[in-house]
Structure formats: structure tokens, C-alpha cells
Amino acid sequence: MSDLFDTGDTPAPKGAPRPLADRLRPRALSEVIGQDQVLGPDAPLGVMLASGSLTSLIFWGPPGVGKTTIARLLADETDLHFVQISAIFTGVPELRKVFEEAKHRRANGQGTLLFVDEIHRFNKAQQDGFLPHMEDGTILLVGATTENPSFELNAALLSRSQVLVLMRLDLADLERLAQRAEKDLGRTLPLDGPAREGLLEMADGDGRALLNLIEQVAAWSTEGKLGRDALAARLMKRAAKYDKSGDEHYNLISALHKSVRGSDPDAALYWLARMLEGGEDPRYLARRITRMAVEDIGLADPQAQTVCLHAWELYERLGSPEGELALAQAVTYLALAPKSNAGYAAYKAAMREAKKSGSEPPPKHILNAPTKLMRDEGYGAGYAYDHDAEDAFSGQNYFPETMKRPVLYQPVERGFERELKKRLDYFSRLRERRGG
Template structure:
């Protein structure tokens, strides 16, 4: 059975000779922290990692970032930079027995003055009990823990573990950093990539910030011989298309739906359509997106445009009837309608205020005059007495007091001056004048 963890001396990353048979991404692994691209906010002199290395002392940390941004490389180079023994395990393949072995070996090395940097890849895949198992070894200094995760540590890691480790955020690699990786690949191979300038730019864009993916694509290009450099169209036919990174039950899911909601709230139909497309092309359930857009129609548009809710429900029915992909156009229509509609959260705020007041005053009886009186006893004690039937008044408005006797009238809903709510505000103001004229 192959080892599930690796144990190397700190000089290994800098001095190990790279085999020509190794993948291009491995052969291009940086040998110094300053060679890591795209993470200068951490590795630079003023960055958290840069300052720790300068001081010669590391604290435990969690490296949080997208795939292919250098988490494993940084961990190896950190051990080398401060002279720690490096051990790596993967939470995907390791269990309790492997952890016990790692901690026992780290304790043995600590007795002879050699501290251990324990790198745990995909640390979020350990369950809560396993994560708690790290705590005593981190606290007593047996290991300096460096965890790597693509998921939000706030959701995936124990609070106790997070309190003992810094969370350092790695950025997805930008076009400049990715271009530097291609330059290094071309220098190592001793020849340029067989692509045009436009195709090179398209190759960088297709990586979506993932340096490892980009280098794997470059390695494929270096392995073939072409008569003419590939243009963007030829490149797209030659290389596989990268699937967007998106976990429907994890943070990417919540990030994109949040972005869609806020773009619609900000009345930006272009950005709204972009985030809708991001979710649907990544495999999100269309009806989930439609439910969220429908919620938006009530929360952020409300009575400023009552037709928004109608549009959303019609889009849901259209999708149910047509299915994918034809029915997705109805979702697009609802999204664009909501993004371009006048906005109001007055109904949303009114609901919150009414709910709070109802919980505080839930035992108060409505006034007797607006209660039904189906029995003689109820009529005798005043139920329904002196009820003003609004339709029998000149204006169709009696101005009666409908609040419990022990409670002053409240104001929950305040319409805005936008869209249809402007007309509602005018109507409410008219009723208020009538009520004041009647001495109410």
C-alpha cells in the first residue's frame, strides 16, 4: 500500500532535481517563496507569510483559495524557509490511524529538536471529531499546522481549530500571473507555445485563475506539432473546455446567488444576466434560481411593481411546461424584468415590523365592533355593534379604528415614491385626509 503522507527535509523543494517525465506543473514548481506568482499580498515583505518568514517563526494557518493557486507549493516552501521538517497528508485519503502515525513521528522528532510543519490538504474533509484531534498537538507545539481548503473555513472548520490558526486567503490568479506561468513554461521548454497572440489570451482566460490547469493545457500544446500557430477557434477545438468551479451545496453556490440577488437589487440587468448564466451553465437547478428570483420580486420590488411577482410565477409555469433548455429563457425574462423594475423593500420591512409587534401583542383582542356575532350572546355583549360598513359611506372609506383598544395605531408600511407605490402613497394620503376631516 502506498504511503498516504510524505516526509521530507526542508531543503527538498529547493534542491530536488525535477524529472523530465514529471508533469510540467511539477517541473515549474517555485523553489523560493518570492517565485510564487499572484500571492504577493501574502508572500511579499509586508504580507503575513513574508513577515513570519523574516522573523523565522511560523504560526499555524489555513490557506483558503481556489484550486491551482499555490497552496501546496507555499506550504512546502514555508517549511524550507524556516527550517522545519515537512510532512503532508491528504484528508481525502487519510484516517485516524494515519494521523496518529504523523503525530507520533512529529513528537519523536520534537524530542531531538526538530519541529514539524504538517500540511493537510483538503482539511475541510476531516469531520469535526478529527479536526478536534489536531488541537493538543498544535497547542503544545508538536506540529505547526498548515491546512489547505477550497471551502469557506467559517463553514467547514471547527471554531476551536480556527481560533488557533490564521486564515490566509489566496487569490485566483489574474491574467498577469498566468501569463508569467506561460513565460516560464516556454523558457523551460525552450520554445514558444504554438498559438497566436489571440489564442494565448484565450488560453489564459479559459484557465479561470487556475495555474495548474493552465500549465496542463500548455503541456498538451507542447506535445504536438502543428504547421501554423493555432488561432482561438482552432485552440478551442483542440483543447477540452474547462468546467466552471462550482459546488452546488457549498460556498460557490451561495456566492453566486448572492451576486445575482444584489445585481438585480442594484438594477444592473447585464450583471444579473451574467450571474444567472454562471449558475445555469455550471449545473444549478433552474427552479432553485427561479425560486430565488421570485423571492426577490416580493422582497426588493414589492408593490413598486406588483407585476414582477406575476412575471416570476409565469416564468416558473413556463419552465415547468417547457423544461430545459427552452424553458430557461422564461427564467431569463423574469430575471431581466426584476432587474429593470422599480425597487422597493417597503413590504419586506413592513412584514418584519408587523411580525415583531404581533409577537409582543399576540393576546390583545380586536375591537368588538369588527368581530362577527354568529350567536345572540355574542351580539348581547357587543360583538359587531356600531360596525361602519365602508361601502355605505360616500367615499367608500369609513376611517374606523381597527386596532385593539389597548394598543395605539401603528405604521408598518410606508410606500416609496417609486413605481406603482407612488400611487399607493397618494391613495393612503387621501384616506388620511378623510380621516382627519372626520375628526378621527
């Protein structure tokens, strides 16, 4: 097998240094910390291994949660030859070689577990290339991705695989990993309680990142235990995981939007801060915040849209970071404003009616008649000028003559829409009395 692809464990030369993360790599699935939702006895992988029937898999999760380790251990558990490639560095010629060697291995009675890191980086044609080899049993595919498989992987590939979601490690998982590292190192870390908690937080759910941080801390020569401030001075905080064009972008803007809709200003400000801290463009946030005012508050508080537009304008004038405070104030205002999607729902209902009614013309009585021919055709005949009517309301029909009058706008009993509902009911009663 070519060294380019065969990544089976190769013993390091005697005395060669090995990173802590490599020394602590689990040697059995039972040693994997976290991921009970996929590895437990009643979880998908636990059930597959117990039944001796392993299918192709896609591991979806953030970095440093064990995707590669679990794939390698699955190969050990099932006596499959483990081959690892990265979609970043592998082209079509290399893929052909992998498949040919897997076929040769299969002819000799051994299966191949092909682990593809960053599988979402392969294009559609490359992804399609896996299908025949999966179907005839040449390979058992285990792909790993940090991106949503629903958006990044072909439907055909997904239909032949089971997607398993691996979660970021929580603080309890990271603490167990830290204790395992201390056992390997033969000493405890020179940190007090708050500093130890700060170290775990710095890892941000990434086990590999935590072990790298621990290796740095363990190498320090210190007297006594360091506090949180001393730790922060010596270590840079790991940058939060945030991709302005990936899943985290959409997940966080969804969290911000739903927090505003749920009238929770604290949560809304938190998600706004998370996005700004991750480097999101404040102009994008200004646009999305204004959309929230239109979609979820609407006419329950017409002032909300003005607040958002002013905050947007203030940001453009002040720039960062002062202008971001205006966006934060707009988010707070929206979260506490009365909510109504009646206008949004009415617009969507109107769009549905417009599609159904096709090219139905307006009723002739509301059409202008600038020519004699148009007047002869009845254009404008019978039109009642509303300002001449009692209450400035004629009650005439303004929908196509063949169309049954729909009810589209249904205001809620909240905020300013409570007043609009009174007006709507008033005109509805007048229309009924006047036969509109």
C-alpha cells in the same frame, strides 16, 4: 517517517520523466506567482516570517493557486519538518500516528508543519482532535480548503488559526507562468496572440491546469502558429468551477440577485448564464427570480411577480434550452423594473410587532358575536360597517386596544407605489379627521 505521510521532496530516478508542473514548482516563496496579498512584505505571511513568529493557518482558495506549494515553502523557511495528509484519505488511526511522530520529533528538538489538504472534509470530532496538539506546540497546522471556513470549520479551530484567502490567478499571472514554462521548454508555444489569450482563459485562474495545457500544446507537431479556432478544436475548454451545493452556488446567486436589485440587466443576465452554464437547476433559478420580484420590486410593479410566474410556467412547458429564455426575459424585466422593498420591510416590521405584543386580542368592536354571551361581553359593539360610511372608510382602529398604532408600510415614490402612497396619505388624513 512513514511513506504514507512524509511527502518531502524525493529525487526522481535519473532520466525519469517529470511533469512540467512538477519541474516548475517554486523553490522559494519569492518565486510564487500571484498571492501578493498574503506573501508581500507588509502582508500577513511576510510579516510573520520577518518577525520569526508563524501561527497556524487556514488557506482558503480555489484549486491550482499554490496552497500546497506555499505550505511546503513555509516549512523550508522555518526549518520545520513538512508532513502532508489529505482529509479524504486519512482516518483517526492515521492521525494518531501523525501526532505521535510529531511528538517524538518535538522531543528531539524539531517542530512539525502539518499540512492538511481538504481540511473541511474532517468531521467535528476529527477537527477537535487537532486542538491539543496545536496548543502544546506539537504541530503547526496549515489547512487548505476550497470551501468557506466560516461554514465548514469548527469555531475552536478557527480561533486558533488565521484564515488567509488565496485568489485565482489573473491573466497577467498566468502569462508570467506561461513565460516561465516556455523558458523551461526552451521554445515558445506555437500560438498566435488570440490563441495564446484563449489558452490562458481555458485555465480559468488555475496555474496547475495552465501548465498541463501548455504541456499538451508543446507536444504538438505544427507548421506555423495556431489560431484560436484551431486551439479550441484541439483542446477541450476546462469546465468552469461551480458546485451546486457549495460556495460558488451561493456566491453566484447573490451576484444575480444584487445585479437585479442594482437595475443592471447585463450583469444579471451574465450571472444567470454563469449558473446555467455551471449546471444549476433552472427550477431553482425560477424560484429565486420570483423571490426577487417579491422582495425587491414588490408593489412598485405588481406585474413583475406575474412575469416571473409565467416564465416559470413556460420553462415547465418548454423545458431546456428554450424555457431558459423565458427565465432570461424575466430577469431582464426585473432588472429594469422600479424597485421597492417597502412591502418586504413592512412585513418584517409587522413580525417584530407581533412578537412584542404577544397574545393581545383584537379590539372587541371588530370581533364577531354569534352568541348572546359574546354580545353581552361587548363583542361587535360599535363596529362601523365601512361600506355604510362616507368614502367607504370608517377610520376605526383595528389594532389591539392597548397597542399604539405603528407605521409599518411606507411606500416609495417609484412605480406603482407612488399611486399607493397617494392612497395611503388619503386614508391617513381621513382617519385623523374621523378620530380613528
